[in-house]
Amino acid sequence: MKDDLVSELKLHIPTLDELWFYQSMLSDPATMSYNAKWFPPDGCIPFPKGRWAEWHKAWTGNEPERFYAYLQRISDGVFVGDVNYHYDKDSDAWEIGILISAPERGKGYGRMGLELLTARAFETDGVTRLVNIFEPTRTAARRIHWECGFTETASDDGLIRLTLTKEDHIRSLT
Secondary structure (H helix, E strand, O other), rough: OOOOHOOOOEEOOOOHHHHHHHHHOOOOOHHHHHHHOOOOOOOOOEEEEEEEEHHHHHHHHOOEEEEEEEEEEOOOOOOEEEEEEEEOOOOEEEEEEEEHHHHOOOOOOOHHHHHHHHHHHHHHHHOOEEEEEOOOHHHHHHHHHHOOOOEEEEEEEEEEEEEEEEEHHHHOOO
């Protein structure tokens, strides 16, 4: 892992009571605007407290099948976003997600979070291939994936597919 890039953040597995942060991101139109195509009008996704326990059980403690963590700023303990992966048997890869809260964007946390996620997946959980799929118009997301070693492996239906293998990740560390 490139310590100089991630020294401001750490991965934090949220407790059930800490899912208020995930709920707050999902309900914030500024944070979720990228998602409006799938969840009109503003991209927000309901996440009522009644769903928290089931969701938490499915997404935490299930590595390497699934992984979820907050990105927590070390200096003050503030949560700034989240990262995740889950195994997709159809593609034989782990699909990832990374979301930075709108007020925290533009501070380099996306790249730091992606570095932390790839290190966790490859170096701790034994994942072999990570994939992210999103619109090519999301230029900042595309740039940080390239900076972290991902390569564009497909483009279909207005979406791009970016892939990083464990071997490429290991090569990038030397």
